[in-house]
Amino acid sequence: MEDIILSDITKTFVPSRSVWQFIRGIKEDNEPVFCLDNISLTIPAGKTTVIIGPTGCGKTTLLKIIAGLIHHDTGKILYGDKELSELPPGERRIGMVFQNYALYPHFNVKDNIMSYFFFKKLSKNWTEEDERDAEEKYRRTSRLLDVKLEHLSGRFPKNLSGGEKQRVAIGRCITRDPRLFLMDEPFSNLDQPLREKYRVQLKKLLSYFNITTIYVTHDQHEALLLADKIVVMREGRIEQEGSPEELYENPRNIFVAEFLNPHRFMQSLNLIPGDILSDEYLGRVIGIRPEYIDIPAKKSVKLNNVVKAEVKDIGSFPLDNKRIIKLELEDSSVIETEAEGDFRIGETVEVSFSRFFVFDSITGERIATHIA
Numbered sequence: 001m002e003d004i005i006l007s008d009i010t011k012t013f014v015p016s017r018s019v020w021q022f023i024r025g026i027k028e029d030n031e032p033v034f035c036l037d038n039i040s041l042t043i044p045a046g047k048t049t050v051i052i053g054p055t056g057c058g059k060t061t062l063l064k065i066i067a068g069l070i071h072h073d074t075g076k077i078l079y080g081d082k083e084l085s086e087l088p089p090g091e092r093r094i095g096m097v098f099q100n101y102a103l104y105p106h107f108n109v110k111d112n113i114m115s116y117f118f119f120k121k122l123s124k125n126w127t128e129e130d131e132r133d134a135e136e137k138y139r140r141t142s143r144l145l146d147v148k149l150e151h152l153s154g155r156f157p158k159n160l161s162g163g164e165k166q167r168v169a170i171g172r173c174i175t176r177d178p179r180l181f182l183m184d185e186p187f188s189n190l191d192q193p194l195r196e197k198y199r200v201q202l203k204k205l206l207s208y209f210n211i212t213t214i215y216v217t218h219d220q221h222e223a224l225l226l227a228d229k230i231v232v233m234r235e236g237r238i239e240q241e242g243s244p245e246e247l248y249e250n251p252r253n254i255f256v257a258e259f260l261n262p263h264r265f266m267q268s269l270n271l272i273p274g275d276i277l278s279d280e281y282l283g284r285v286i287g288i289r290p291e292y293i294d295i296p297a298k299k300s301v302k303l304n305n306v307v308k309a310e311v312k313d314i315g316s317f318p319l320d321n322k323r324i325i326k327l328e329l330e331d332s333s334v335i336e337t338e339a340e341g342d343f344r345i346g347e348t349v350e351v352s353f354s355r356f357f358v359f360d361s362i363t364g365e366r367i368a369t370h371i372a
């Protein structure tokens, strides 16, 4: 198993003329859409790489280029020392699961999952041992995906729920023994509780089979749960790549810092003007993760990490046993964190920051991380 290396991948789309332009004989070229800008990236073997970024940043296009569904303008995709893009799609051993499930409608669940073996079985070389291996693979995949065999194996796709179809599509890809597994928001059609359940199953499955996977999503919780490596994209470029911990603890800029949010009820970063803390940070932006805000202020931290704030709001989330407190600082900026202790709305408190980022206020780049 080898890493997959993307080197300087570029893609520009030239939109075709609309019917209206065609009828009116309007010849002027439509503006080209610059989609991917020199993407270089290593996809580690046997790990899950999650690509995340705002809509239109080029995630799906990158995935389609890797799958060989569209061609890139420049650059290389290497699997070891082989150029993946020069291999015919059939030899690439790439499994894909996209939002639409694309199951074979006339195959039942078991035959869909086993479809890879369908034609192999017709060949003379198919042995009893191959049959046992295929059955074993089917059983393991089904168990890990929680596809209840006794209920589902004989059903046809039209009689399955969205979640069931999606799991069958994933199972079908896995039994094909892919070298690379590509998934584009596979759970986006499902409701929240189901998404959470299936993500956990998928994580188990991917680590069990050690499949090199690229997973595209908008969803930060999904990214943080599934990823061994996260790639944050913006406007056709990679903003930062690394482990979820690296990106969360050492974001390159405000965009990345705000993008990854493990908290369900709070923003991931509180931004305040630097001069509120000290003249040393005049013209800078300070970013504080909610978990590094202490109320009341810790005695041990330096005085210039302490600010006064008014309690503006306290929100309760009893099912999660959480209370979120919103605090207004002297310049009217509002920060929020988890409340531990009793507070009254309108009360003034002293707050300290045990760790914070210092960002350039124009470029948004991180200049320093300050630890008290």
Ligand SMILES: Nc1ncnc2c1ncn2[C@@H]1O[C@H](COP(=O)(O)OP(=O)(O)OP(=O)(O)O)[C@@H](O)[C@H]1O
Residues within 6 Å of the ligand: 013, 014, 015, 033, 035, 053, 054, 055, 056, 057, 058, 059, 060, 061, 062, 218
């Ligand atoms: N065939 C095409 N012709 C012209 N422009 C295209 C084509 N395919 C994609 N684009 C443009 O390229 C950009 C990137 O599209 P892409 O689908 O890769 O984004 P994305 O990050 O996957 O977005 P989303 O999260 O909304 O799915 C968009 O501006 C899109 O409009």
